[in-house]
């Protein structure tokens with residue numbers, strides 16, 4: 001009895017390197033929206049439990065100094081896709097729902113790297129990088145000429161911008177899903193269009209009222225006022241409470257369909273962005289209000305993906321990356337009582353950090369960042385290495401031994417070893433984009449001077465704006481409480497010079 005067992009074990013060992021089990025792993029990037037450094041129990045949250053994401057951490061690497069490239073969505077995603085700091089390119093701020101595609105179609109992109117390596121590539125979820133040709137108004141009733149399929153994705157199922165922006169429809173590759181040709185869609189961000197009620201004129205129709213002054217009060221869809229006006233496409237419009245289900249079903253279908261070949265799935269969740277509208281099973285379950293409920297929904301989504309990989313038998317050879325596109329915000333436009341709920345429960349969405357979404361402080365870009373790859377990444381490991389999502393492109397290109405043309409991905413670095421926890425070094429320098437730019441070098445963070453409100457009025461978030469230079473020692477002061485610029489004029493000069501130089505590069 002022993003012999004055949006031993007034999008097959010030895011054979012297994014011998015065959016593994018020959019088949020290169022780890023040379024072509026499947027890769028899934030699960031990208032949360034607006035999830036904060038302190039929103040997960042594996043990052044220290046005590047008022048909410050996220051067992052599935054915690055499982056990712058327990059079975060993989062938890063990075064404590066992992067960053068999105070920017071403190072808002074579009075620039076973070078632009079940098080993720082292109083490997084270029086978004087502030088280098090005009091028009092990469094938060095986009096309206098009718099914006100044109102901002103990712104170049106003739107340059108190396110993150111999904112393009114996978115495609116070139118022979119992978120099947122898919123995008124499911126939030127897009128928010130624009131659609132269609134520059135200078136051309138999108139016609140939602142025809143095939144959309146430019147989008148995810150033109151920048152490296154073989155398959156895409158997504159919504160155009162954010163769930164608080166029109167049009168509130170899903171698109172599969174180039175076509176709006178479920179569109180009735182007799183009820184064409186029109187969208188306008190400047191002026192009201194059609195005759196449907198708006199949140200501004202008909203607040204009595206809203207199931208989720210807008211916060212004062214945030215302006216989420218244009219066309220009402222599914223009882224929620226949106227940013228922007230739309231008419232038509234009634235049958236195609238989504239139900240917010242179903243978005244998480246629709247996306248995870250599509251993601252699972254993609255995994256199932258491509259389980260035989262290596263794939264890259266960019267799984268870009270709607271949670272926990274506003275409007276926070278959990279499906280019924282999560283409503284009221286967190287004790288932290290709607291914002292907490294959608295964190296549970298996000299956690300459930302991660303669990304679904306992990307279970308699916310297991311049941312398909314591809315769990316061992318799949319590398320999962322998990323992160324968020326920017327830091328947390330409580331009130332981002334709707335009266336969902338997120339502020340009161342967090343305060344009442346004592347939930348700290350930022351953990352020990354300062355700032356949040358939109359901010360130049362660490363809370364803007366330091367986000368949850370997990371890597372799970374059984375047998376390669378050590379289970380339960382933690383690393384302080386400075387890493388950033390902008391580096392995925394060059395890191396995977398390095399892994400596939402693909403040269404990246406000099407003109408492409410100028411700011412992306414190969415951080416493969418740091419991303420897998422094999423090196424504690426990580427980046428030596430990173431530029432972070434809040435309202436102002438900061439440069440981090442080693443323990444030091446320099447925030448460039450910029451006039452502006454210290455607290456953003458709508459969201460009540462500390463912006464990091466200051467007319468004077470700021471310098472923080474992150475090794476002692478992760479909460480950026482003490483500006484030590486006056487004590488270290490030489491360092492301030494050096495880092496200001498470094499930022500200038502990177503700007504001009």
Ligand code: NG6
Nearest residue numbers: 072073074094162164214215332333
């Ligand atoms: C802001 C919206 C906010 C959110 C954000 C984009 C207002 C006042 N606020 O402009 O609600 O939609 O854009 O979020 O309009 S992000 O995560 O996609 O960057």
Ligand code: CA
Nearest residue numbers: 033034073325
């Ligand atoms: Ca976001």
